Amino acid sequence: MESLQILERLHRLLLDLVKDEFERLGRSDLNPVQALLIYNLGAAEVTAGELRTRGMYQGSNVSYNLKKLVDLGYVHHERSEMDRRSVRVRLTPTGQEVRDRVIELFARHAEGLEMSGVLDDPPLERVNLQWRRVERYWAEQIRYIY
Numbered sequence: 818m819e820s821l822q823i824l825e826r827l828h829r830l831l832l833d834l835v836k837d838e839f840e841r842l843g844r845s846d847l848n849p850v851q852a853l854l855i856y857n858l859g860a861a862e863v864t865a866g867e868l869r870t871r872g873m874y875q876g877s878n879v880s881y882n883l884k885k886l887v888d889l890g891y892v893h894h895e896r897s898e899m900d901r902r903s904v905r906v907r908l909t910p911t912g913q914e915v916r917d918r919v920i921e922l923f924a925r926h927a928e929g930l931e932m933s934g935v936l937d938d939p940p941l942e943r944v945n946l947q948w949r950r951v952e953r954y955w956a957e958q959i960r961y962i963y
Contacts (some may be wrong), residue, residue, distance in 0.1 A: 838922045846889055847915065851882050855891055855912050856919040862907040864897075891915060 835849035847855075858868060869879050883906060886892040891912035897903040908916060930936050936944075 834926065835919065835922065838918065842918065850878070851886055852915060852919055854879065854882050855886065855908060855915045858892070858906065858908055858912070859916065860908070862905050864903050864905055868906070886912070
């Protein structure tokens with residue numbers, strides 16, 4: 818239970834780090850979830866469904882945030898010629914700038930964590946392996962439910 822509580826707190830802290838970074842840059846139009854959605858979209862052109870699958874966002878949440886990001890000019894959307902129900906999205910140049918800021922933020926924090934020695938014991942590779950196992954277990958549990 819403690820591990821799950823720590824994981825939840827880490828997620829909230831990550832959102833706070835992103836929020837603080839964008840406030841420092843004077844960008845109050847984005848919330849941290851939207852900034853991370855931009856980061857996860859990256860250089861790809863995908864459907865909202867694919868982004869949900871890749872970023873593990875809830876359906877209504879990703880749809881709402883994508884609409885906001887389109888309205889704010891961070892994301893471009895276009896209906897598929899083959900399937901008019903499907904909308905493909907990609908970053909605009911402004912969205913790419915936001916993604917670059919998130920990449921820089923993550924790189925700074927990765928460097929700081931490495932230099933601090935926080936990630937030395939146990940080695941981060943072992944921790945990541947354990948979290949991937951938890952992820953796989955939960956994914957299997959969700960598949961069995963439906």
